[in-house]
Amino acid sequence: MKRFISLIIFLTAMAYQSSVWCAEHRKSLTTGGTAWPPYLYITDNNEPAGEDYQLLKSVLGKLDYALESQILPERRVTQQIELGQIDVVTGAAFTPARALKNYFSVPYRKETISFAFHPSHHNEYAGKSLETLLREGKTLALNTGGWFGDWFNETVTEQYSAQLIHLDSVKRRLQFLNRGRVDLVLDDIRVISFNAEQLHLELEISNKPVNVQDVHFMFSKQSVDPGFIDKFNHVLSDYVKDPDPAI
Structure with a gap:
């Protein structure tokens, strides 16, 4: 044996x-x-x-x-x-x-992770942190296979999982945002800017990063x-x- x-x-x-x-x-x-x-x-x-x-x-x-x-x-x-x-x-x-x-x-x-929203929501969203907006019930599109830092993993995924919308494609995430099907999109800020330009979409990126x-x-x-x-x-x-x- x-x-x-x-x-x-x-x-x-x-x-x-x-x-x-x-x-x-x-x-x-x-x-x-x-x-x-x-x-x-x-x-x-x-x-x-x-x-x-x-x-x-x-x-x-x-x-x-x-x-x-x-x-x-x-x-x-x-x-x-x-x-x-x-x-x-x-x-x-x-x-x-x-x-x-x-x-x-x-x-x-290095990459800077932040969130974007439609400019029509500037007065309501600008200057607020991601957690504040999630507390208000906003939905967030993201790739749930990504890593966005310890705080996000320990707090957001635990407390706000029902508001997280998984979409594999950057293009789909931004299109959902533009159509009003989600309130926020989370990603690398260069990815958001580059793809918004390619898709001819107007977006506003928060100046409150989630993680670097x-x-x-x-x-x-x-x-x-x-x-x-x-x-x-x-x-x-x-x-x-x-x-x-x-x-």
Whole structure:
């Protein structure tokens, strides 16, 4: 019996090492994520693009890795990276729970999370915090798979869950806001501004941020090993210190 258990443990370890070895030697990684312009999106020519995508592709290129990509709903991204079916995602905030199953790169930018509303509500909404507006019964569209800080996770998701409307797409969230189907939209302020301009929507972004946080690339522990992360971070750190306009 002991020999059988030892065999099972050995085979499990070998399977894990094999999956990591494949990721190390196949010289390509797969990324997946929800379209999130300007950081990640698909062009009219059906090609992946975006600031985060291009940075990831360039850093991997310096390590002689190719990058394959696919656009996926946020919930499938979470499932697939945990299983090692995709190797890396862009624009990830660090959390202890995520770190159990994933490696994180050094941070490569900061993001400011805030909320937006229709300008017609300026007199009613401007100057109020998100919590004040939620207390007043306002609804909030967001990607519930995102991370918006400890306060949001511990307070908003617990006390105001009935007022949170999950929508995967930035475009849908902003369209819901414009049509009056939700009162507020929560996101990175650059994402809100960029997409509102693309959709020709007039929005007002609150000057009371919900959270300011570092952003990382997040790698699956099922398919990437720590040695690769060290190499990746070395190249990425050089870029963060001295950005190359060519990237």
